[in-house]
Amino acid sequence: MKRISAIIILCCLLYGCSKDAVDKFADASYILLANSGSDTSGIKPVEYSFAFHPGVDIDTVPVLIKLMGRLSDQDRVVSVTVDEAGTTAIPADYDLPSPVLLRAGKHVDTIALVLHKSDRLLTQKFRIRLVINENEHFLPGPVANRQIDITFSDMIAKPSWWNSVVETNFLGAYSDTKYRLFIEATGIADMTDLSETEQRAYAIIFRDFLARGRENGEVYEDENGQINVSPNLF
Secondary structure: OHHHHHHHHHHHHHOOOOHHHHHHHHOOOEEEEEOOOOEOOEOOOEEEEHHHOOOOOEEEEEEEEEEEOOOOOOOEEEEEEEOHHHOOOOHHHEEOOOOEEEOOOOOEEEEEEEEEOOHHHHOOOEEEEEEEEOOOOOEEOOHHHOEEEEEEEOOOOOOOOOOHHHHHHHHOOOOHHHHHHHHHHHOOOOOOOOOHHHHHHHHHHHHHHHHHHHHOOOOOEEOOEEOOOOHHHO
């Protein structure tokens, strides 16, 4: 922060800023949007799908904000707005907390953006663009960290880990319907880093889930017919 202030002061001296302007910028605090582990070089868009959270109709996506400046012993309001021009979601799709606060004593805090599930999300992705604005407490940080896009849906697609080995030995032919049921049965959506022993264990959990459901009158079908795991699993 001292380095940033020194640069600002030098610029003001070179270009004839008043002493009041120098004092103002030397004491300024900056706020920026961030992802986990990101810095002032920019942030990645956030992607969320309700498909990976079965049974959830409302969920919270935490968006990080970071302070460049002095800590305070009081909560401070951060000006965060939705950029309507860059947003495709409708107001009923989300809730942005008001006010957004950087709490006392914190360099990093979160905006608890709440998303609402709807049937529209089954066939289309929507975007919310959040923007940092200047207010009495903060100046916006670096340009690359002044806005962030949150894209969300209830869509699902074949993951790369559902490869020919998984299909042949464990789960059988892929379908979106089967993948949703697999997530519901096992509580996981990603088997990328799992060993074949672990993958087999989750496939058995899925097999037993289907069996119990059918005993209770459930019908599990997709475009391939009756949903089952690979016959090689047995």
